[in-house]
Structures are given as structure tokens and as C-alpha cells.
Amino acid sequence: EAQVTQNPRYLITVTGKKLTVTCSQNMNHEYMSWYRQDPGLGLRQIYYSMNVEVTDKGDVPEGYKVSRKEKRNFPLILESPSPNQTSLYFCASASGLAGISGANVLTFGAGSRLTVL
């Protein structure tokens, strides 16, 4: 089944304890992205990657890191989590270049709910 898999789905941690949220897709997609969802704000993009070793900041990158060493994986790293990073996180992937096939359509993971105490 074509899917985007995120782990963990739920996590409670404490301020300053480094954590990584993994994201893996099995669709050979070039594009991957991380979003955070907060009440009243919708989804905001944290980082995105157009391909292996190519990453760039989204709208709210502060406090986060990413890497794209393999095409299928795009982990989100919180080096020193703070309470304002308590949120619901979504990873998404897509294939196809905008100039060829129109806007790429994102496939989303099920989400990872993170609480930082």
C-alpha cells in the first residue's frame, strides 16, 4: 500500500531532550515536507526537500532540523525541544514537477502528536 509512515504517533518529552520524528514513504516521491498543525492556524510548513540532499526552510523552521540522506526518509529533528513546539506534526510527500503535471498533490502521514513539558 502506498503510504507515508510517521513514528512515533504520540510522544511526551521534556524541555531540552533531543528527539527525532521519523518519516518514510514508499512511493519513490522526490518531494517531502513537514508541517505542524496548531488550533486556529491550520498547517504551516516547517521544512521541505525537493530531493536527496536538497532541503530548504518553510515558514516556521526555527528550532527544527531535517536531513534527506535517502529518497524515502525525511526525519524531523528537535535538538532542544521547548513547550512552544507542542503540536501535531505531519509529514507529506509528492511526485511530479509543477511545470509538467500541474500542482503536485501531497500524500500525508497520519500525524505525530508531540507534547513538550
Added chain:
Amino acid sequence: AQSVTQPDIHITVSEGASLELRCNYSYGATPYLFWYVQSPGQGLQLLLKYFSGDTLVQGIKGFEAEFKRSQSSFNLRKPSVHWSDAAEYFCAVSTLRGSGGYNKLIFGAGTRLAVHP
């Protein structure tokens, strides 16, 4: 700057009633527009999208949306709501990141739909 406004935070309808969820966007060029649905504990699922052509777009689960350029709107409709439609709905506009690049999705804040039996 590009933006998406969903004026209604919460909407409650009775099962079998018609539904219209409002979405207004701000974007200087021809937009690519999307509606996603998020069921409790789930990721986002694409309902429908508009790229070009016929301004009335049909989607999954009996939903449709109409693009009105003069009103900068892309409202989602369903003639008869089912209890299983209770979820959060997100409108999104896609913006082009340079020629040949992937489009970035900008989301509205979401509308939470409750369905009364």
C-alpha cells in the same frame, strides 16, 4: 502575500442537510486550489482539486467545489451530509516556487464540521 481564509471555525448541520464550507484566497496569479479532510486521528485526505478548466469540480465522497475568480472563492458543497462527514476541512492554495519547482501549499485555519443525527 498568499493567504487562505476559512471564515467559519465550527459548523453544525443535521444529517441529510446540505452543506457549504467557505474558502477565500489571496493570490496574484491563477491559483491551484485544494480541499482536504482530516478525520479524527487521521492524516489529511484530498477531497478535490482545481487546476484549470471547468470551474465546478467533483471530488470524492459526494463533495464538489466551485471556483469563482471574481470572488476569489472556492467553496465546498455537499447536497446531503452523512454522519461520517464529521471532520475538519482544510482549504489550501498552491503557490509556485520558481519555474519547474514544486508548489507550496498554504492552508486555511480549517473548519470543524459536526453532524447531528
